[in-house]
Amino acid sequence: MGSLNLNHSLKPDSDNLENLLDPEEFRRQGHMIIDFIADYYKTIEKYPVLSQVEPGYLRKRLPKSAPYDPEPIETILHDVQDHIVPGLTHWQSPNYFAFFPSSGSIAGFLGEMLATGFNVVGFNWMSSPAASELESIVMDWLGEMLRLPxxxxxxxxxxxxxxxxxxxxxxxxxxxxxxxxxxxxxxxxxxxxxxxxxxxxxxxxxxxxxxxxxxxxxxxxxxxxxxxxxxxxxxxxxxxxxxxxxxxxxxxxxxxxxxxxxxxxxxxxxxxxxxxxxxxxxxxxxxxxxxxxxxxxxxxxxxxxxxxxxxxxxxxxxxxxxxxxxxxxxxxxxxxxxxxxxxNPEFLRNKATDSKEVVDYKDWQIALSRRFRALKLWLVLRSYGVEKLRNMLKSHVEMAKTFEGLVAADKRFETVHPRNFALVCFRISPTAIDKNKLSQNRGAHFDDDDQDHDHECINDVNHKLLESINASGSIYMTHTVVDGIFLLRFAVGATLTEESHIFMAWKVIKQHAEDILKDYV
Amino acid sequence: MGSLNLNHSLKPDSDNLENLLDPEEFRRQGHMIIDFIADYYKTIEKYPVLSQVEPGYLRKRLPKSAPYDPEPIETILHDVQDHIVPGLTHWQSPNYFAFFPSSGSIAGFLGEMLATGFNVVGFNWMSSPAASELESIVMDWLGEMLRLPxxxxxxxxxxxxxxxxxxxxxxxxxxxxxxxxxxxxxxxxxxxxxxxxxxxxxxxxxxxxxxxxxxxxxxxxxxxxxxxxxxxxxxxxxxxxxxxxxxxxxxxxxxxxxxxxxxxxxxxxxxxxxxxxxxxxxxxxxxxxxxxxxxxxxxxxxxxxxxxxxxxxxxxxxxxxxxxxxxxxxxxxxxxxxxxxxxNPEFLRNKATDSKEVVDYKDWQIALSRRFRALKLWLVLRSYGVEKLRNMLKSHVEMAKTFEGLVAADKRFETVHPRNFALVCFRISPTAIDKNKLSQNRGAHFDDDDQDHDHECINDVNHKLLESINASGSIYMTHTVVDGIFLLRFAVGATLTEESHIFMAWKVIKQHAEDILKDYV
Structure with a gap:
């Protein structure tokens, strides 16, 4: 990128100002990043799903101040790999079953790239008519797909x-x-x-x-x-x-x-x-x-x-x-x-708005500035089409059903609530645990018939199970507590997840459960 | 992309479910989009800066409903070119001088791509430690660059x-x-x-x-x-x-x-x-x-x-x-x-948060979910470095100064306020207009010495100038009204803008002004 002249005068040295949006340099670096991300997806299963770093890890690794001189993209990408990737929780991993997954796709990514490339600030119709109009159109398309009134x-x-x-x-x-x-x-x-x-x-x-x-x-x-x-x-x-x-x-x-x-x-x-x-x-x-x-x-x-x-x-x-x-x-x-x-400030006044024939989306949301989000939704709808999108969603539900079946077939576990979609809530069943062992493992300062104590201990066992699984990095799940019951949540929906990952996840869960149950049976 | 089986049962036909995040398909389509955007930047000057479409143009061109079957990316990109690009106002054009420009850069774009590729939902530290920690670090870097207390x-x-x-x-x-x-x-x-x-x-x-x-x-x-x-x-x-x-x-x-x-x-x-x-x-x-x-x-x-x-x-x-x-x-x-x-809902409870050693940014903003925005800022700071960023900003101020000089040298125009940064507010000067002609052009139903009338007419002339320039598509500026004075705003800051664009813009402005002033001198 050439070395910079250390001239501090107000007049910048124009020789050194290669344009920050030079199309050919954009092309070169853009292709590099596409390969970086494609390789990331290809090898994503090698990373622990839940990041295993300790609080404050990154400050120890990065300089105290921004660099004075430019750094080449190659160096920066090395640092992304070495310092950022270890601190990621891999939401795109097929072994991600936590919270609700955030399901990326190629079309969604491409739409975001186009929106970023155009970088229009679509606050009102006039600031980029396509942004407002496409948004209204895809929202009608999608509303129709949902059979909204x-x-x-x-x-x-x-x-x-x-x-x-x-x-x-x-x-x-x-x-x-x-x-x-x-x-x-x-x-x-x-x-x-x-x-x-x-x-x-x-x-x-x-x-x-x-x-x-x-x-x-x-x-x-x-x-x-x-x-x-x-x-x-x-x-x-x-x-x-x-x-x-x-x-x-x-x-x-x-x-x-x-x-x-x-x-x-x-x-x-x-x-x-x-x-x-x-x-x-x-x-x-x-x-x-x-x-x-x-x-x-x-x-x-x-x-x-x-x-x-x-x-x-x-x-x-x-x-x-x-x-x-x-x-x-x-x-x-x-x-x-x-x-x-x-x-309606003066600096935004324009004929289209005055005509009331257009949608000015700035008045439909908190912020004035807004990204061209409709592009990614449009690309998703067109690249996949209604039928395939339905099939993808149903395949996630099917996988969750498969998982639910595995849990149901193992009497050490139980599902507590009926499954509606692609989330299965489950836990190690109280019946899998010897009550006397529970007391031993907790120091037995409660009466044997103290139900609250048992209840809490069962929650503890399940909490332990979750922590042990997540610390392994093989899969990542999160929990909830409803009606006082600690439940593990297994949410299918990461785009890369396929049926084999469900079986693998179940194997991991069983292994960790067996290790923990050793102390309780 | 293969044809879809028209089987509507709940059980999806897994043969047809090629993964929507397949790394090699991601690579193929990703490279395609990079070239699309690079070519867009390369040829951006051929488009009218302000979109010239009429309200409702896009609904006439797109289907009424989302497609049932998938469409290939090649078809979609053709449609982007044919139907979306004409409806864009080209914020990245070097001839964009409206509002305040939204200055993209290669590094900013790459950072956004990485964030989109990782697609982490960084609501709290644990959900992706790198996202929270990098944000705190770059905010300290940038605060130091600004010499914030x-x-x-x-x-x-x-x-x-x-x-x-x-x-x-x-x-x-x-x-x-x-x-x-x-x-x-x-x-x-x-x-x-x-x-x-x-x-x-x-x-x-x-x-x-x-x-x-x-x-x-x-x-x-x-x-x-x-x-x-x-x-x-x-x-x-x-x-x-x-x-x-x-x-x-x-x-x-x-x-x-x-x-x-x-x-x-x-x-x-x-x-x-x-x-x-x-x-x-x-x-x-x-x-x-x-x-x-x-x-x-x-x-x-x-x-x-x-x-x-x-x-x-x-x-x-x-x-x-x-x-x-x-x-x-x-x-x-x-x-x-x-x-x-x-x-602090139960489903987000975790050790790191409980330890109070980490920053959970969900509590610093409106939304829970948040993009990994720090990446783009980090890439900008590192790719360009402090000195070059300063030089870029100063080059914009210099270009605005150049423009201000051109306006000042032409007695038909005036700048009304001192310029602080890279925005020049100016107008056709009242002295450039023959008062008698003003009355003729408006129908002369005011007294000759009616100052309000003159004032309004001068505003009208400047308004006309702006509309005429923007309708030409050569450059795009916007306006403001302060103290009752209609001003044209010339904001330098689009990344692709170079000195030659300033001179070209001035030429366009002068041409349009000459055409309009014909009726008033």
Missing amino acids: ESFLFSGGGGGVLQGTTCEAMLCTLVAARDQMLSKVGRENIGNLVVYASDQTHSAFKKATQIAGIDQKNFRVIKTSRSTSFSLPPDLLRSTICSDIKAGLFPTFVCATMGTTSTTAVDPLGPICQVAKDYGMWVHVDAAYAGSCCVCPEFRHFIDGVEGANSFSFNAHKWFFTTLDCCCLWLKDPSALIKSLST | ESFLFSGGGGGVLQGTTCEAMLCTLVAARDQMLSKVGRENIGNLVVYASDQTHSAFKKATQIAGIDQKNFRVIKTSRSTSFSLPPDLLRSTICSDIKAGLFPTFVCATMGTTSTTAVDPLGPICQVAKDYGMWVHVDAAYAGSCCVCPEFRHFIDGVEGANSFSFNAHKWFFTTLDCCCLWLKDPSALIKSLST
Whole structure:
């Protein structure tokens, strides 16, 4: 890259300013990175899935300051390999079964590259008409694939927008609902608005309510139970709303979930929307994980009732082969959103906006600047087509079913909840453990019949199992606790995962379980 | 890509499921896209900079629904060329002088590709330690380059975080300040918090206050004037605050700007921070555009006084060669932010977080999921190094200076405000226009000495000039209106722009001006 002249004057030495976007140098370095990433995918199974580094590892390896002189890409890529890769948790590994996987794909990657290459800032129509228009088109395509009611599509007076994440979608819809309610009851009542969720609702919703200035004493958490598979009970929702109204408060927003993070529980959308309708509230349906699955006719019934909701979102970056970040949000009444989020400074005034014939997406989201996210979704839809996308999703569900079968066939394990999608929650069964050994292993300071103690010990055994598996690096799973029960979560969905990985994962789990159970049987 | 079996059963036909992340297919298609983008840059000057399509153009060209069967990448790329490229406004064109340019670079692009390829969801340390740690490291590097006070760096008890955009940075800091104030004065006072900005502050701040639930009747817009180059007057800020306190309100937040969007005005940070300190308020410094320039010692003085602020942000995607989106935010007291934005659901519990030895960036921003943005910033810093980055920024300022000289040398034009950075605001001068002709061209229903009429006509002439230039597609500029004066904004900063483009742009502007002035001289 040539050596730099050490001339500090204001006048830069133009000889040394080869352009930072020189097309031929772009080509050379771009091809190099493609090979780097292709090789990474090819060899990804050799890395421990969960990074095994210690906190602070990277500061010890990198210089204290930015370099003064340029460094060649070859050196930098060596450092990526030597210093960054060991600190990655390999979300694209076929042995990744943690949280919910983030399913990349070639088409998703290419779409992101194109968007990055064009690097347009599509805040309004005029700033790049293709960005706004393609977004509206793919959101209608996708809405149709999901058989969303026409009222959610542009063609039916609603509309869709690509947000970064679910938390943003929740925040934007909540702000729209908040302002709608305040315009009825008066701004001075901001401290009296009430929002509702279940104890299984994603924490992102609580965060959204904090940001939107909802008094946290008015954040109602409706209790779910094992008997209804942890779905939000509409009756309890209704009675809570009634008490709030009696107390002079204003019920404003319900967040219903289709596919909760802990166990993929599905809230009954129809009855929830009916309750909300009775009290003039906004219902948002968070289908972050499982929404994509509803493009398969077999799974569409899970969002039956969505026609009563005000807004619906899912993350295409989660289980729809579109790299991070890409949250699809549809609304029946975008004008409520626009009312809360629009600003019209002089420097953005233009004929197209004034004509009201165009969508200016800056008024549909938090930020002004926005990436051309529609490209990656368009590339995914076109490269794979509806049928293949359905088949890919179904293959993940099938693999989860296979795993569930393996667990069920081994009496040392149990699944605690019915599986809805591609997540299996399971644990070492209490029946696999000798109660006397439990006490020995804990120091036996409880009575033998102390059920709490047993319960906690069983959780400990399962916790140990998870830690031991993850420390091995062979596969990566995470956990949840519902109803006091510690569960291992096995989430199928990483794009590279194939059936053989499921069997291998089960072998790893059994091996670690056997080692741990030695002390308890 | 093979034809698909039309079997609709739940059990997918695994023969047809070639993996969507197959490394060799990734390599083949990836190389194809690199060439596509390199060729795009190579030929970018042949496109009209501002897209010339009509609203709704794309719906007419694309199918009504997503395809059922896969389509080959070759077909899709043809469609990108034929249908998407005409609808782009070419932000990467060397003839792009609108808004503030979004300066891409090879290193920024490569960093984005790596982040997309790894596709990790770095919400907390454990989910990918390298993502969190590299972010903290580059934010310290960059903070040091800007000579930010040590108190803004991790090494000094503060810290930096990469947000998507300035609006997010403003919203997060505002929420932190809001909650800090409410914890003192009581939540019931949310309707009595007051925030302050100037009439030149970016509209993103107003939007942030709307989202955070600040009553808009408590949004104070401090008037600026031409005499102080449109910078926020600290005395007026103080007197406004005093009136608010007298009225029983709680002054909470000031947004100061270093480099306003209209004219790159610089608010006096030192005096503003002193006022805010006297009343226990939070000051955020929005240096979205011009902050990067302060890595050059010659420009550092523009943020003198920042040591009194609570937070400072700039957009690396604007003028620091890092593709969209990448907003750098530093805070003296990250714990205030974390207090407002943290959530700790069970499914995210882990040893590293419990140890409190790590940074979990999910608690520093709105969303839970987050891209590995630090990679692109790291690649930019390393690929170019401090000196070359300074030289690039200075070369843009030099080009703006050259342009300013061309305007000054032509008595038909005038610059209205002093140039601070790489933006020149100018217009056809009123002296270039024959007043009698003005009246003729407007129908002369005003008195000859009607100054308002003249003023408006001069604005119209300049508006016409801008529209005529942009419609030609040769270059793209945008406008602003300050103090009632319509100004053309010529913002240098697109990475491909070189000195020759400045002279060419000036030639285009002169030609169009001559055509228009024919009617007025």
